Amino acid sequence: MRVHVTDLIPGDQIQHDAYNDKGVHVLQEGATLRLEDISKLGQHGIDYVEIKPRTLSLSLDPLSEISDSFNKVKPQFNLAFDGCSTLFTEASQTGKFNQSVVDDVFKPLVGSLDVHTDVVSLLLLFNGKDDYTYRHSIQVGMLSYYIADWMGYSKKEAYEIGKAGYLHDIGKSKISRDILDKPDKLTSEEFEQVKLHTVYGYEMISASMNDKITAMVALQHHERDDGSGYPRALGEEQIHPYAHICAVADVYSAMTTNRVYQSKQQLLTVLRELYSLSFGKLNGKPTHAFIQQMLPNFIGKKVLLTTGESGIIVMNHPSDYFRPLVKTDDRFIDLSKEYHTSIQEILL
Template sequence: MRVHVTDLIPGDQMQHDAYNSNGVHVLQKGATLRIEDISKLLQHGIDYIEIEPRALTVSLDPLSEISDSFNKVKPQFNLAFNGCSTLFTEASQSGKFNESVVDDVFKPLVGSLDEHTDVVSLLLLFNGKDDYTYRHSIQVGMLSYYIADWMGYSQKEAYDIGKAGYLHDIGKSKISRDILDKPGKLTPEEFEEVKLHTIYGYEMISESMNDKVTAMVALQHHERDDGSGYPRALREDQIHPYAQICAVADVYSAMTTNRVYQSKQQLLTVLRELYSLSFGKLNGKPTHAFIQQMLPNFIGKKVQLTTGESGIIVMNNPSDYFRPLVKTDDRFIDLSKEYNTAILEILL
């Protein structure tokens, strides 16, 4: 059965090996096609391939696969969420917390992350509307762990960096909920109060743990390479590398999560913003490692476009990584060329 590449659907099976015009082997006979395989055929300029005759119901259910992964991670996520609530409550009351609780609730979560490489789906699945501070703390812990792993840190170092990310905002337990949950813009005085959470976090972690580096991450995660951050206006060479990693995770989570006073921004748009910030604000090494690893996760994701059309991301554009090729029901849209069209939302 000869089919144009643009008419392929996930679940189709290759009848013959596929080669590009230069004779390079692209896909092997018998392969069951996924979205990323169809994208690969497009990238190699292959127009037609032979597939096995389709059954009446040919499909792989990626949503089902994602749901299975979600269900495996969810108990550990809930444990980390409840643990975060316990830690914040204890810290607000006594100025310190039980260090053993941190490992008891965060280590199982990290153990489950190694089986879930689709970080985009993970963020979409766990991006709920309950307490922002706790959910954000978990996301920053998860993303800090992933970034450290992608940068080549050892398993122990990656765990320590993730744990520091999990605790980075513990100082907010001392900030008034009226300020943290304020729906409107903070006054200059209120913002100065919020900025103190970095110092409070440093003090609380120092009181609770014999771990100067984790305390330093809480203190420095809002510092910026050009000296524009707080609380000390440090510059790149003065900021601990773990804090630089946490800063990337912190900004990404904050910009892609619903908050009382700000709607979440689209996941791919925020990656573009991170790229811009990597030249002077956020450190380039963790930022670029994060972007490089995240981009392939978007292939196969459903999207809603500003035109009202729905489609699937089938390929990242080498000329503009943040404006991919999208396949709708009746056409391909190259967002790097159609600048009047954009992704409104990324869906599961």
């Protein structure tokens, strides 16, 4: 049964070895296709493959797979969420926190992340409107861990980087809730108060843990390579590499999460914005590693287009990664060519 790659579904079995036009072996005969395998075929320029005849048992539901993964991670996420609340409350009242709580609640979450490679689905599933500060802290911890792992850091180093991301905003526990929860845009005076969370975080972590690097990440995660950041307007070489990673995770999470005074932006649009920021603002190495690893996660995702049509992302366009090929019920839409059409929302 000869099928175009855009018509493949997870669960199809490939009948013969797949090679690209340069003779590179892409997939093995008999492989049961996953979303990432279908994406891989497209990225290698393979248009058609032979698959074994489909049966009803092969019509796997990607949403079911996502739901199963979500249910496996959810208990660890809830533990990290409750732990974050405990840490912020204690830090608010005493100026420090119990460092053992951090490992007790963050290690189980990291342990569950290694078996969940679909980061986009994970972010969508855990992106609620309540308690932005806690959800943001967890997301930044998770994303910092993933980025460090993708950049080749050891598991131990990646965990430490993730933990620094988890604690990066602990200084906000000293900022008035009236300011943090304000539904309108902050005044310049209020923003100056918020900026102090970097210094407060450094002080709290230093008082609670014998970990200068984690404290440094809290202090520097709003610094920018061109010296435009705060609190010290440091340049690229003065910023710790872990803080570079945390900054990427922080910006992505902040721009894609519902906040009191700002609605979330579309996940793929934010990747494009990160790419722009990687030339002078955010450090290029972690930013590009993040984008490179995130893009395949969008293959197979349902989307709502600005035309009102619904479809599925079937391929990342080689000339414009941020405007993919989308398949609707009756046509294929190449967003790299149809600039009047855009993705309005990515759905589960």
